[in-house]
Amino acid sequence: MAHTEIDIDKVAKLARLDLSDEEKQTYAAQLGQVLEHMEKLNALNLDDVEPTAHSFPLSNVLDEDEPQPGFTPEEALRNAPAARENQVVVPKVVE
Amino acid sequence: MAEIYEQTAAALSDMLSKGEVSSKEIMAAYLSRIDNVDGKVRAFNSFDRDDALLQADAADKRRMDGLAVGPLDGIPVALKDVIAVKDQPLTASSNMLKDFVSPYDAHVTELLKRQGAVLFGRLNLDEFAMGSSTENSGFARTCNPWDLERIPGGSSGGSAAAVAAGEAPFTLGSDTGGSIRQPASLCGCVGMKPTYGLVSRYGLIAFASSLDQIGPFAKTVEDAALLLQGIVGHDRRDSTSINTPVPDYRAALKTDKKWRLGVPKEYFGEGLDPEVRAAIDAAIKSYESMGHEIVEVSLPTTELAVPVYYILAPAEASSNLSRYDGIRYGHRSQKAKDAIDVYYKSRAEGFGAEVKRRIILGAYVLSSGYYDAYYLKAQKARTIIRNDFNAAFEKCDALLTPTSPTAAFKAGEKTDDPLSMYLSDIFTINVNLAGLPGVSVPCGFTSGGLPIGLQIIGKAFEEAEMLAIAHAYEQQHDWSKRMPAL
Numbered sequence: 329m330a331h332t333e334i335d336i337d338k339v340a341k342l343a344r345l346d347l348s349d350e351e352k353q354t355y356a357a358q359l360g361q362v363l364e365h366m367e368k369l370n371a372l373n374l375d376d377v378e379p380t381a382h383s384f385p386l387s388n389v390l391d392e393d394e395p396q397p398g399f400t401p402e403e404a405l406r407n408a409p410a411a412r413e414n415q416v417v418v419p420k421v422v423e
Numbered sequence: 424m425a426e427i428y429e430q431t432a433a434a435l436s437d438m439l440s441k442g443e444v445s446s447k448e449i450m451a452a453y454l455s456r457i458d459n460v461d462g463k464v465r466a467f468n469s470f471d472r473d474d475a476l477l478q479a480d481a482a483d484k485r486r487m488d489g490l491a492v493g494p495l496d497g498i499p500v501a502l503k504d505v506i507a508v509k510d511q512p513l514t515a516s517s518n519m520l521k522d523f524v525s526p527y528d529a530h531v532t533e534l535l536k537r538q539g540a541v542l543f544g545r546l547n548l549d550e551f552a553m554g555s556s557t558e559n560s561g562f563a564r565t566c567n568p569w570d571l572e573r574i575p576g577g578s579s580g581g582s583a584a585a586v587a588a589g590e591a592p593f594t595l596g597s598d599t600g601g602s603i604r605q606p607a608s609l610c611g612c613v614g615m616k617p618t619y620g621l622v623s624r625y626g627l628i629a630f631a632s633s634l635d636q637i638g639p640f641a642k643t644v645e646d647a648a649l650l651l652q653g654i655v656g657h658d659r660r661d662s663t664s665i666n667t668p669v670p671d672y673r674a675a676l677k678t679d680k681k682w683r684l685g686v687p688k689e690y691f692g693e694g695l696d697p698e699v700r701a702a703i704d705a706a707i708k709s710y711e712s713m714g715h716e717i718v719e720v721s722l723p724t725t726e727l728a729v730p731v732y733y734i735l736a737p738a739e740a741s742s743n744l745s746r747y748d749g750i751r752y753g754h755r756s757q758k759a760k761d762a763i764d765v766y767y768k769s770r771a772e773g774f775g776a777e778v779k780r781r782i783i784l785g786a787y788v789l790s791s792g793y794y795d796a797y798y799l800k801a802q803k804a805r806t807i808i809r810n811d812f813n814a815a816f817e818k819c820d821a822l823l824t825p826t827s828p829t830a831a832f833k834a835g836e837k838t839d840d841p842l843s844m845y846l847s848d849i850f851t852i853n854v855n856l857a858g859l860p861g862v863s864v865p866c867g868f869t870s871g872g873l874p875i876g877l878q879i880i881g882k883a884f885e886e887a888e889m890l891a892i893a894h895a896y897e898q899q900h901d902w903s904k905r906m907p908a909l
Contacts, residue, residue, distance in 0.1 A: 334787055343741060343786040344748070345779060346771035355783050358841050362784065365842060366730040369800050372807070379802030380809060382633050382663065383619045383858020384883070389662040403526045409755035416751055421762045 334359055427452035428589035429906060432646040433673075435592055436494045439486065446486070446497030449592075450479035450541055453499055457544075457590050460909045463571055465563045466585035468504050468545040469512055475499065475543035482539050495653050496539030501591040503582045504545040505552055506637065507626035508532050515628045516560040517550045519753045519773030529626020530661065531595065531637055531654040538653050546594060547581030550775045551744065552602055552630045554578050555847045558838055559777040566834075567610060568907040569873055573831040576606030579640070583610040586640045587874075588909055593641040593650050597627055599634045600732050601826075601851025604863040607640055608826035608876025611865045611905065613647045613893070614640045618883045619858035620665035623658030631739035632663075634732075634855040643903050644864060644894040648672035651886065667884055675887035676894040684710055684892070685720035685819030690850055696829040702867035702875040703825045709899055710823070720815040720822070724808045728852040729845055731808065734788050734801035735856070740778075741785025747773060780841060809857045816882050821892050824850050826863040826876035850878060860886050864893045865902035874902075 336356045340347045347355070398404075401414040410417035427435070427449055438444045454472055461467055482497035491497070502508065505515050507525040509532075514520045528536065535542055549559035557565040557580025565580045567573040568588040575584040579596025583606035586594055596603040598616035607614025616638045624635055639650035652673065657666040686707060691700065711717050749755040749769025756768035774782070788797035815822065827847060837844045854861040859880055866877035877896065881889030897903055 334783075336783070339783050339787045339790065342790055343782045344745075344766040344770060345774075345782060346767040347779070347783075351776075351779065355780055358780065359784050359787070362733060362842055362845070363787075363797075366734060366797065368727060368730050369804055372727075372800075372804060374800060374803040374807075377803040377806050379799055380806040381802060383809065383856070384663075384665070386663060389659070391659065399526060406526055407523050407752035409749065409752070418750055419759060419762045419765060 428456045430592070431642050432498055432592040433643070433649060436498055436649070439497050440491070446479040446482040446541060447476060449497065450475050450499050450543070453591060460588050461590060463566060463909060464568050464584050464588045464590070465565050466546055466581040466588065466590055467501070468514060468516060468547050468562055468581070470501070470544035471511065475541055478541040478543070482541060485539060492537070492539045494649060495535065497541060499541045499543055499591055500535060500650070501544035501546055501582070501585055501594045502532070502542060503548050503579050503594070503596045505548060505597055505628040506531060506595055508542055512545055513628070514545065515551045516548045516562055517773065517775065517778070518561045519747050521561070521754065523752060527626065530623035530658045532626060534656060535653055540653065544591065546579070546585055549578035549580070550778050551628065551740070552578040552597055552599055553740070553777050553781055555601070555605060555844050556834070556837065557581065557606070558834060559775060561775050564834060567831045568909055569611060570831065572833055573873070574609070574834050576609035576827070576831065578602040579614070580606050582640045583607050583612055583614060586610070586612045586642060587907060589906060593639055593646050595637055595650070595654070596640055597635055597637050598855065599630050600736060600855050601848040603638045603640065604851050604861055604876070604878055605827050605848055607863040608878070609831040609874065611874025611902070612640055612642060613644055613862065613864050613903070614638065615647050615651065615862040615890070616854065616860060617651065617655070617886060618860045620663050621667070621884065621886070622654050623656070623661040623664045625658050625660040629743040631736040632743060633739060634736060644862070644890055644897050645673060645676060647862065648676060648890050670887045672887050672890055676891050678891050680891070681714050681716070682820045682892055683716045683718055683818070685718050685815055685822045687720050687722040687725065687815065687822055687824060689722050689725035690824040694828050694846070694849070695825060698869045699825050699827070699829060699875050703823070703877060706866040706877045706896060707823055709896060713895060713899065718819055720818050722811050722815055722853070724804070724811045725853060727804050727808060728849055728856065731801045731804045731856060732852040733784070733845055734797050735805065737781040737785030738789050738798050739785070741782045741789065744778070744782055749773070805856050808853055812853070812857045812859060821882070821889055822880040824878045824880065826850060826878040830869045830873035830875055854880055859883055860889055862889055862893050864897055866896070866900070867902060
């Protein structure tokens, strides 16, 4: 965990986020500082500790496979940035 | 008689049942109060005046017909703008969702509608609930009603400020690392985070799913109990919703029980403002003088709160926010060259600075090569934090701590220093990591007239006892009765 230098270009690509050069500089510096604070965790011996994903133990919640009322096409498309013939319009993917 | 906006929700409910006031008069009084003060406070992103009055009319008609459905019937409730109400805007105070209209109701919204509550207004927050000051809103900065130059806390700053300023009798917020309790403390109202799983998260815009929980803001503990009662209940649409018997929270407030209250010594160290400390010490003495036993306890993992939280919460956030791709809903960039570019540019244009910062941090700690070093380690540390609380609760019924290390700070003071901002939630974060309930109650003012909050942390699903402890303190003091001059 000695890496407090972030490869900001790589992370921005993973996050599908266009960042300006200025943003890259700011975030890399600020997050380096935040990650340094995380070094506190290195002082702990966590070898035999089970990780906790949730505060309470959870098991799968299963439901009967029964049809339920859903959105109408109009409702489902209400917030779409572009729609036509009951479908979301997206920029051309294949030439 | 006191103005309607000065009344507690319980008093208004009582007045409604006696026919001393109508729901429409109550709603109109709040709308007029909003007209008078929200230009200064800016708690609301939007509200639908006509719809609110129509709902109030319907409540009055139910009551006339003898069909009123309970203590919330006809009482206005305003919601943080991350809780879905069908056909109303739902923005998360983000330009990403600026024009989004919810196609459905959140579970809590359904429950409150069924109980006749008048749901109105969308309250401002830090964008996607990320922040401690409501300065990260994509739309406006909410001001602290006690000093307009100061922040109301965050992320539910609008929900806290609205109650403090008398713009709503009570409101709902969401709490991921202290986002209900910290602004309640800074605005001088009661704010409570339920045990994880007690309130369904269905219809709450997700930030960090293993930590988020919806909870009430109110003038008094009794009002908080009243609103909590209205939103609990099992929901099969949220797989983390717990099916547990629900007690009568309001009835449980009145008790002669003597408690053993733990004071964790780690919460009284460096960084705690002396005036805040004095107020908390006085509150502890107040419990002692009521005959409750005070015991010192230790939570040695307290200082891990911030590092663990700022690994787990951004990790979950980066995953949750990946759904904002500009395709099906939300902002879509007009500048994109191709389909993939739609993702990059839409997200860059739609999200604000703090959200981007956390997405980057989250993507980093989850990325190949760093997962074990950060994310897995943080999950293990979370186990230790939970064990710490379990050990403390063997010695006491609840814990007393400060809610926030300082009173409200000035706007702009911490905006360029994320770490310092993150540290302002140091006393609330561990409660979310352990999934416990917590409530902040007003316990004094600084010499500059800013509210101070006492945090009471309860055992899991022991909200009734925790609220009774808070209520016992509140009965001895008049902090809750004070209102800011606006």
